[in-house]
Amino acid sequence: MLRVALTGGLASGKSFVGKTLEHLGCCLVQADLLGHQVLEPGGEAYSQVVEEFGPLILDNENRIDRRALAKIVFSKPDRLAVLNALVHPHVRARTEQVLADFAARHPRGIAVVEAAIHVETGGYRNFDKLILAWCSREQQIARAMHRDHATREEVEARLSRQMSLEEKRKHAHYVIDTSGSKEDTVRQTEEVYRELRSIEQ
Numbered sequence: 001m002l003r004v005a006l007t008g009g010l011a012s013g014k015s016f017v018g019k020t021l022e023h024l025g026c027c028l029v030q031a032d033l034l035g036h037q038v039l040e041p042g043g044e045a046y047s048q049v050v051e052e053f054g055p056l057i058l059d060n061e062n063r064i065d066r067r068a069l070a071k072i073v074f075s076k077p078d079r080l081a082v083l084n085a086l087v088h089p090h091v092r093a094r095t096e097q098v099l100a101d102f103a104a105r106h107p108r109g110i111a112v113v114e115a116a117i118h119v120e121t122g123g124y125r126n127f128d129k130l131i132l133a134w135c136s137r138e139q140q141i142a143r144a145m146h147r148d149h150a151t152r153e154e155v156e157a158r159l160s161r162q163m164s165l166e167e168k169r170k171h172a173h174y175v176i177d178t179s180g181s182k183e184d185t186v187r188q189t190e191e192v193y194r195e196l197r198s199i200e201q
Contacts (some may be wrong), residue, residue: 001103002110002199004125007118008133009165010158013185014179015119017133018114020189027102031115034091039064044090052082074161088121110196119168128199131192132172134165135179 006021008014015030022028038045041063049064050057053072059065073080099111112131118124135143137159142156169175174195176188 001099001107002088002196003099003128004110004112004196005110005118005124005127006040006122006184007116007130007161007168008113009116009168009171010155011147012133012135012165013176014114014116014133016178016185017131017189018112020186021110021112021193024190024193026073026193027096027098027106027109027111029098029111029113031095032114034094035087036066038087038090039066041174044093045087049083053061053079057115069184074158076173084133092123096114102121103121110193116162119171120163124171129173129196130171131174132165132168133178134169134175137165139179140165 004026006014006018008017018028018030037043039049040046041149046064049069051071057064057069058071059068069083073083097114099113102109102111115123115125124130140159141152141155144150144158145152148155174192176192178185178194182200
């Protein structure tokens with residue numbers, strides 16, 4: 001099985017690329033989705049995170065309010081590091097289980113793990129290939145403002161805490177430019193998929 005890491009930045013189009021690869025036949029694992037699951041009541045990280053950050057992060061149904069949690073951690077790198085240390089091991093364990101199950105069924109298949117911080121954590125080194133979904137910073141800002149109904153200042157603050165796409169580009173085997181039409185992004189993604197299929201596994 002070919003293990004492929006897919007990354008990008010805020011509103012850079014990585015989820016669209018991931019869904020396109022899934023449509024083409026890849027197994028898609030979305031780390032963000034797994035992160036949400038381990039924070040659900042009964043999830044592997046739920047009790048640890050509530051104990052660490054307190055009951056104020058809970059909503060009326062005792063679910064973790066991720067917006068409330070984000071307000072606590074994203075302006076405090078030390079607190080974000082604590083949260084990541086509680087959540088990421090469980091996400092990695094779930095990811096490896098999904099990959100193992102897929103490999104058993106499709107030993108010559110392609111598994112794609114979509115995560116924003118493959119490069120920052122060094123996790124991309126555990127994969128055969130790294131794909132970057134790339135667009136300009138201005139496009140990231142415009143898309144995020146529209147998608148999240150956020151102000152420019154809020155989006156720029158989020159971007160300032162992320163590694164730039166230009167820096168991530170240095171590590172990528174494939175760069176998919178998402179700045180054009182969706183059709184153009186699909187065309188590029190199909191080209192990358194064909195190249196991945198041609199790799200001896």
